[in-house]
Amino acid sequence: MAAYETSVFLNVPFDRPYKKLLNALVFGVHDCGLLSRCALEADDGGQVRLDKLYTIIKECRFGIHDLSRTTLDGIHRLPRFNMPLELGVFLGAREYGRGEQKRKSLLILDRAPYRYQVFCSDIAGQDIRAHDNDAERALTAIRNWLQAAVSVEYLPSPAKLRRRYLEFRRQLPFMCEEEDLTPSELTFLDYRWLVDAWVEVNPR
């Protein structure tokens, strides 16, 4: 399959508490046979951030958009709107793009069902699932969405996916030590390489 057909754009928060979920999502995507992409992979300070996102979105057929951080900032009393903005770019690419862009597929995650109706009701009708700020639920949500969206021969069951993720996490410190890496300092690319390698060495 071409890279476009197997690439998943992760439009998610990058704050520290969310990293637990980001790590699970990356593993889930790769264990389902796809490739995760996100803004963290392009660390070119010379490129405008939105240009990076346009490039990645164009190269991904799939998109996971987590709106759970669309909340009021404690100081400014304003919401963070990067994720809804990037969701809009993704939807626009699908609507106005040509050829393969028309086949884009997306999953929208939020922390509670129907919360989006308060701040972004126009996205009703998309595939929206709640993860309740729980990594296991998010992992199951993306696996079930991919099952419907991707024509692959075999996907791990939710239970198997969770078990394989636990095994990967158990082995991660060992792998890091082998390569003189510190688990808490892994970049997105480091982590993605380790996930990709582990999935390849440990086929389902």
Next chain:
Amino acid sequence: MAKKPTNVSKSSRTASKLSTGSRAKSTFTKASAKRAARRAKTAFADSKLPASWERGGREWSRVLGHFGATKS
């Protein structure tokens, strides 16, 4: 024979590296990730998930549980 990760302390492994003169790796590549994954597979081949990693266990909750988002 497979290495037993539980029996090898970090400090002793570091000391072993120093004593044999192996230098610190300066680059991390896809190839080295794969090499590390192979070694991990061998090292953990004979060990099952401990109880703390089983469903409901401490490590299970740490890895797959609630991720502490702020409420508002």
